[in-house]
Amino acid sequence: MSRIAVAGATGTAGAKIAARLTAAGHTVVPVSRSAGVDLHTGEGLKEALAGADAVIDAANAFPSDPAADVVGTVAGATRLLLDTARELGVPRFVLVSICNIENPVFDQNLYYVAKREQEKAVAASGLRTTIVKTTQWHEFATNPAAVVLGDTEVTVGDWLVQPVAADAVADVVAALTVAADAPEVVELSGPETIRLPELTRRLLAARGDARPVRTVPAAVPALAEGAQLAPAAARIVGPTIEEWLRARTK
Ligand SMILES: NC(=O)c1ccc[n+]([C@@H]2O[C@H](COP(=O)([O-])OP(=O)(O)OC[C@H]3O[C@@H](n4cnc5c(N)ncnc54)[C@H](OP(=O)(O)O)[C@@H]3O)[C@@H](O)[C@H]2O)c1
Numbered sequence: 193m194s195r196i197a198v199a200g201a202t203g204t205a206g207a208k209i210a211a212r213l214t215a216a217g218h219t220v221v222p223v224s225r226s227a228g229v230d231l232h233t234g235e236g237l238k239e240a241l242a243g244a245d246a247v248i249d250a251a252n253a254f255p256s257d258p259a260a261d262v263v264g265t266v267a268g269a270t271r272l273l274l275d276t277a278r279e280l281g282v283p284r285f286v287l288v289s290i291c292n293i294e295n296p297v298f299d300q301n302l303y304y305v306a307k308r309e310q311e312k313a314v315a316a317s318g319l320r321t322t323i324v325k326t327t328q329w330h331e332f333a334t335n336p337a338a339v340v341l342g343d344t345e346v347t348v349g350d351w352l353v354q355p356v357a358a359d360a361v362a363d364v365v366a367a368l369t370v371a372a373d374a375p376e377v378v379e380l381s382g383p384e385t386i387r388l389p390e391l392t393r394r395l396l397a398a399r400g401d402a403r404p405v406r407t408v409p410a411a412v413p414a415l416a417e418g419a420q421l422a423p424a425a426a427r428i429v430g431p432t433i434e435e436w437l438r439a440r441t442k
Contacts, residue, residue: 196221196244199231200223200249205288223247231272254266270309278319301412325377325378327355333388341403348405349415351416352415353421354382360429382431383428385421
C-alpha cells in the first residue's frame, strides 16, 4: 500500500485515477486548489507531498489571467511539483500528457509547447518517471479547447481524432504508478477515428440535447488532417465510442 499525491485529483482524469488507487487500497492525497493546494503559488504543496511514495501530475494548471504566460505557468506548475518531490525524497513521478505534441505543426500552440516543457522537466528530473501520453479523450467532445457550448448551437473545431476514454487512461495511469517496472513513456489511444463535431453530435444526442452542432475550422489546420491520430507505437485500448456512449446513458 502506497501514499500517492494526485495533482488534479478533482479533474476529469485525476478523479478517476484517485478512485482507482483508493479502491486498490492506496492512500490518495489530493493536490488541487479545492483541496487547499495551489500549484501556481506552492501553497499547501509540501504538506501534501510529505511522506508520499509517488506523485501523479494530472493537473491542468492553466492561468486564469488571459494575459499570463501560458507556457511558464503550466510548465511551472509541473516544475514546482518535481522540485518539491525531489526536496522531500519522493522517488516516483507520473505525468499525464498528450500524443503528438512534438510535431512542429504545433510550434505555435502555447498549451502544447507547455506540455513539451513539462515532459522535458519530468525526463530530466532524476526521479523514476513515467509519461503517459494519450490522444484526446472521449470527454474532449465538450472540451472548451475545441468546443463552444452556446445557448442555441454548439460550435466544434474540425479535428480528426482517435479518442480514448478517460476511464481507460485512469486504469493505465493508476496501474503504472504502482508498478515496479513501468516504462518511461507510454502512448495510449482509442480504437476508432472520428471527426470531433460528429463525436460531439453523438454525445449531445445521447444526452437528449437538441442543440445543433456547427463545424468550424480547426485552430491548427493539421488537426483536420490527422495530426492528432494515434502514433504508431500507441497501445490501443477500448471502449469503442458506441460502448462509451451506452455506458454513460444507461
Ligand atoms: N482532455 C483531454 O482530452 C486530454 C488528453 C490528453 C492529455 N490530457 C492531459 O490530462 C491532464 C488533465 O486534464 P483534465 O482534462 O483531466 O483536466 P481538468 O478536468 O481541467 O482538471 C484540472 C485539474 O487541475 C486542478 N488544477 C487546476 N489549476 C490548479 C492549480 N493552480 N493548482 C492545483 N491544481 C489545479 C483542478 O482542480 P482545482 O480547480 O480544484 O484546482 C483539477 O483537479 C492535463 O495535463 C491534460 O493536458 C488531457
